[in-house]
Amino acid sequence: MPQGKPSVVPEDGLTTRQRRNRPLVFVHTGTGKGKSTAAFGLALRAWNQGWPIGVFQFVKSAKWKVGEENALRVLGASGEGGRVDWFKMGSGWSWVQRDAQFSNEDAAREGWEQVKRDLAAETYQLYVLDEFAYPLHWGWVDTAEVISVLRDRPGNQHVVITGRNAPAELVDFADLVTDMTKVKHPMDTGQKGQRGIEW
Amino acid sequence: MPQGKPSVVPEDGLTTRQRRNRPLVFVHTGTGKGKSTAAFGLALRAWNQGWPIGVFQFVKSAKWKVGEENALRVLGASGEGGRVDWFKMGSGWSWVQRDAQFSNEDAAREGWEQVKRDLAAETYQLYVLDEFAYPLHWGWVDTAEVISVLRDRPGNQHVVITGRNAPAELVDFADLVTDMTKVKHPMDTGQKGQRGIEW
Numbered sequence: 384m385p386q387g388k389p390s391v392v393p394e395d396g397l398t399t400r401q402r403r404n405r406p407l408v409f410v411h412t413g414t415g416k417g418k419s420t421a422a423f424g425l426a427l428r429a430w431n432q433g434w435p436i437g438v439f440q441f442v443k444s445a446k447w448k449v450g451e452e453n454a455l456r457v458l459g460a461s462g463e464g465g466r467v468d469w470f471k472m473g474s475g476w477s478w479v480q481r482d483a484q485f486s487n488e489d490a491a492r493e494g495w496e497q498v499k500r501d502l503a504a505e506t507y508q509l510y511v512l513d514e515f516a517y518p519l520h521w522g523w524v525d526t527a528e529v530i531s532v533l534r535d536r537p538g539n540q541h542v543v544i545t546g547r548n549a550p551a552e553l554v555d556f557a558d559l560v561t562d563m564t565k566v567k568h569p570m571d572t573g574q575k576g577q578r579g580i581e582w
Numbered sequence: 583m584p585q586g587k588p589s590v591v592p593e594d595g596l597t598t599r600q601r602r603n604r605p606l607v608f609v610h611t612g613t614g615k616g617k618s619t620a621a622f623g624l625a626l627r628a629w630n631q632g633w634p635i636g637v638f639q640f641v642k643s644a645k646w647k648v649g650e651e652n653a654l655r656v657l658g659a660s661g662e663g664g665r666v667d668w669f670k671m672g673s674g675w676s677w678v679q680r681d682a683q684f685s686n687e688d689a690a691r692e693g694w695e696q697v698k699r700d701l702a703a704e705t706y707q708l709y710v711l712d713e714f715a716y717p718l719h720w721g722w723v724d725t726a727e728v729i730s731v732l733r734d735r736p737g738n739q740h741v742v743i744t745g746r747n748a749p750a751e752l753v754d755f756a757d758l759v760t761d762m763t764k765v766k767h768p769m770d771t772g773q774k775g776q777r778g779i780e781w
Binding site for chain 2: 415558561
């Protein structure tokens with residue numbers, strides 16, 4: 384509920400308006416469902432504000448999230464709201480030459496390099512770095528460098544990072560962190576994922 | 583990640599396909615951000631499958647969630663995917679006469695009565711009962727009755743209930759429960775909600 388009052392008024396020299404519009408880094412982590420779905424829900428708000436949105440899926444297989452991808456493509460092309468660009472590591476990214484053979488580790492680094500270029504160019508106002516916590520957790524991409532780049536990013540660019548096992552340094556750095564905690568999941572009782580629900 | 587194997591194969595007499603397509607009840611609860619946004623992210627998947635979607639916002643003020651509402655309206659009207667109907671308690675619901683004066687409690691009950699009618703008629707394949715955990719928690723709508731209606735609902739209708747303080751009986755009954763646990767929120771450090779992020 385956004386009508387809540389902040390519990391603290393910091394002595395940071397900013398006006399309420401300046402503080403309100405400070406660009407944010409979000410982390411959605413934990414073992415429960417909803418990390419990516421909440422990130423795409425956030426993208427709906429950004430779209431509605433007319434913000435350009437860049438989605439970078441840091442997963443090997445690009446077959447998941449088809450529902451969200453199609454929905455955001457339709458929204459991005461609707462003539463209302465913001466533009467949406469969607470990039471998939473699983474299909475080798477769009478800016479990488481087709482004949483390049485990458486390890487997953489190389490591919491994750493290529494993704495991050497492009498995010499850095501886009502942040503420097505202020506290409507988007509919302510970045511969804513889906514499942515990016517994994518390459519950070521595995522050490523494929525250096526968490527300290529990511530924090531440094533995010534801290535120094537220009538303009539008004541919001542960044543959402545999803546995935547289990549988000550590194551503690553990233554959690555410390557981020558502005559908003561939610562741990563999606565699994566209380567119960569149908570797979571626990573033998574139910575497999577189903578169309579329309581899991582993808 | 584939906585490619586996971588179920589940890590248990592139950593002796594319920596169902597085939598894997600029957601079990602896979604069992605309609606689900608989801609609960610998104612907890613004090614963190616992402617409960618509603620994840621529900622609307624789920625609606626994107628449902629939309630992409632062509633499922634009719636009914637959103638029932640159980641909040642007094644209907645001014646929030648404008649981003650999600652506009653996005654789902656555009657999607658629902660796009661000619662692709664499923665139809666989306668969006669109902670707001672804050673504007674007095676659409677099926678209630680304009681001159682009716684309701685308490686919030688009455689309004690919450692009116693909302694639930696309509697959901698019951700729609701479940702009986704199999705109007706939708708996904709129901710987003712946004713913030714419905716509150717009237718349950720407050721005792722305005724009887725949790726035992728809700729569980730009974732959900733248990734006996736016909737056909738293949740999925741239901742997502744969001745909100746803090748979901749009653750324990752509902753959590754016990756639901757198929758998938760995620761507790762969105764607040765690790766950190768910008769309001770803790772004096773930042774107010776901002777356009778495009780909170781609504």
